Amino acid sequence: MTIEVDVSKRLGKFELDLSFASSGKVTALFGPSGAGKTSAVNLIAGLARPDTGRIAVGGTVLVDTSKRIFVPRHRRRVGYVFQDARLFPHLTVRQNLLYGRWFSRQRSHSVEFDDIVAMLGVGHLLARRPGGLSGGERQRVAIGRALLSNPALLLLDEPLASLDDARKAEIMPYLERLRDETRVPIVHVSHSVGEVARLADYLVVLSAGRAAAAGPLDELLPRLGALGGFERHETGSVVDAVVEHDGGEDGLSRLASPLGSIRVAGSAGRVGRPVRVRIRARDVLVATQRPDGLSALNILAGVVAEIGNGHGPSIDVRVECNGVSIAARITRHSGAALDLKVGKPVFAVVKGVALEPGGPSLS
Structure with missing residues (x-):
């Protein structure tokens, strides 16, 4: 499935002018804080409108300003996992997960509750509430809730950013299983070279609101240090x-x-x-x-x-x-x-x- 993004958006003094097309299973939006990564995924999710441009996922046009097309966010079939899990604190893990399915407008589901619970290793947590979970456990539940909404696209906005190293190591294998065992394409926002190298197969390098480079990970990562402003990152x-x-x-x-x-x-x-x-x-x-x-x-x-x-x-x-x-x-x-x-x-x-x-x- 191809993700096509060609948009511009002014946010105060900051201007996002981004264009890429990816057919990868995991497309990484990589760059420092303030590069425009979250702004980009908000446009894909429908949380914001571009000033001009076009967004399409799998041939389905979500935005085309020239044709006055703007599909509202609740009709986009996009699952969004934020840096903080944003679970409902008064609901159990099971109820949080089932909320994702209830929220889906699709009557037929390509994913099963038990399969998602097993893949993410949250079966023993179903009766607990979010307040009693670790950061890594909360993020796994948030990913499960997003998957159970039957999305055509999954957006992960730095889901590991607020976790310590131990919790990052805990959740990373589940992200790999998510990549390998589902057919849902993923856009993964990160400023970590290690995360990108382990998970992604297509890389978009953002700098000051623009794509400094975009291409297959194995071609682009060895050139990362040659891109202006990325010399401090660990090329590999x-x-x-x-x-x-x-x-x-x-x-x-x-x-x-x-x-x-x-x-x-x-x-x-x-x-x-x-x-x-x-x-x-x-x-x-x-x-x-x-x-x-x-x-x-x-x-x-x-x-x-x-x-x-x-x-x-x-x-x-x-x-x-x-x-x-x-x-x-x-x-x-x-x-x-x-x-x-x-x-x-x-x-x-x-x-x-x-x-x-x-x-x-x-x-």
């Missing part, structure tokens, strides 16, 4: 893989990926399990000859695809390895000493990256 790469071998006497697991066979320290889970590896640019070395005598187990042959301008003493180098972009952050001095140029054959040496987050290390 994502690689989707499948577990070939889980551990052994040496404690290493083996993954099959577009890069070839790669090894990770620790357990990667059952054989055949899909996993996503995040390789941080700071954890990649670049060599012009295949190195020997290193502890790094993953040495990837490739060619230099792009050299960023960089800021300060560092530059970002994008290495194309078997069709996959790997970002490396090195010093300007090293880049000059290696005489790096676009098209030059090199080796990307991966030296200690984790499955993101909380998985075994890639060494």
